[in-house]
Amino acid sequence: MVTKQLLKGLPEDADLRRADSLAREIFSDIANKWALLIIEALGERTLRFSELRAEVEGVSHKMLTQNLRMLERNGLVDREVHPTVPPRVEYTLTGPGQDLRAAVDVICGWTHQHLGHIENARTRFDT
Amino acid sequence: MVTKQLLKGLPEDADLRRADSLAREIFSDIANKWALLIIEALGERTLRFSELRAEVEGVSHKMLTQNLRMLERNGLVDREVHPTVPPRVEYTLTGPGQDLRAAVDVICGWTHQHLGHIENARTRFDT
DNA sequence: CGGTATCCAGTAGGATACTG
DNA sequence: CAGTATCCTACTGGATACCG
Numbered sequence: 001m002v003t004k005q006l007l008k009g010l011p012e013d014a015d016l017r018r019a020d021s022l023a024r025e026i027f028s029d030i031a032n033k034w035a036l037l038i039i040e041a042l043g044e045r046t047l048r049f050s051e052l053r054a055e056v057e058g059v060s061h062k063m064l065t066q067n068l069r070m071l072e073r074n075g076l077v078d079r080e081v082h083p084t085v086p087p088r089v090e091y092t093l094t095g096p097g098q099d100l101r102a103a104v105d106v107i108c109g110w111t112h113q114h115l116g117h118i119e120n121a122r123t124r125f126d127t
Numbered sequence: 128m129v130t131k132q133l134l135k136g137l138p139e140d141a142d143l144r145r146a147d148s149l150a151r152e153i154f155s156d157i158a159n160k161w162a163l164l165i166i167e168a169l170g171e172r173t174l175r176f177s178e179l180r181a182e183v184e185g186v187s188h189k190m191l192t193q194n195l196r197m198l199e200r201n202g203l204v205d206r207e208v209h210p211t212v213p214p215r216v217e218y219t220l221t222g223p224g225q226d227l228r229a230a231v232d233v234i235c236g237w238t239h240q241h242l243g244h245i246e247n248a249r250t251r252f253d254t
Numbered sequence: 255c256g257g258t259a260t261c262c263a264g265t266a267g268g269a270t271a272c273t274g
Numbered sequence: 275c276a277g278t279a280t281c282c283t284a285c286t287g288g289a290t291a292c293c294g
Contacts, residue, residue, distance in 0.1 A: 049276055057151070075249070088276090103230055115149055118201050118223075121202025175255085176255075192258085193287090
């Protein structure tokens, strides 16, 4: 449970509280637009930096590197540098990354499936 | 496909391009920390505003109202006002909201399942 | 109790330029 | 080509105060 605070102050809770705060931290990391879109893009295949930039519509150079570092740090993405010139850097989802990707896929599917419902809800709301 | 730009400029594409940009807009709306945590919290049961505030650890009054309006506008959440005094306002997931909640559940599960992997990846990365 | 408005500090994030 | 650093604006989001 990410949303719930663990019960107060018993000494034995120390480990659980740490795990919970770690979970919340990770959740905050990945629950953002660019991270999820990058994961989704990498689901199909390994991509180089420049390919990712083209694939993830609207992402800036800065946001892309920033999120890639974060995903790498959390073990969701592997970064492979080919020491050629010019350099060639490839990003691949790790196992856990692939798992998460499946969930993101569901969200993407959900979005397209409910476009109509949402559009209606919006016009109803905006009046 | 949320991440891909649709193919350029053929007149027949107008509808598809509209759908795609709408999808991206919706995705940006819901792919944020607070929205997902609120959906997750409401998955268990209908909650009043103040209960939500307690349930979603760390959310501010402002962020909560803001995200609730957004979720209501997109038809993910129903808002029911009981005209008592003091007022009582209850929030419930709609059908589509419940569907999305299932996906968010998967992400929450994923997070807890891979805590170890992630922690290791982090210490490896941070050296 | 729940919602809205105001203020403002912190930061996210774009543009740009430079390195290997 | 990919990464890092710098600058600078715009917006996010918290605190506070006030209405119904």
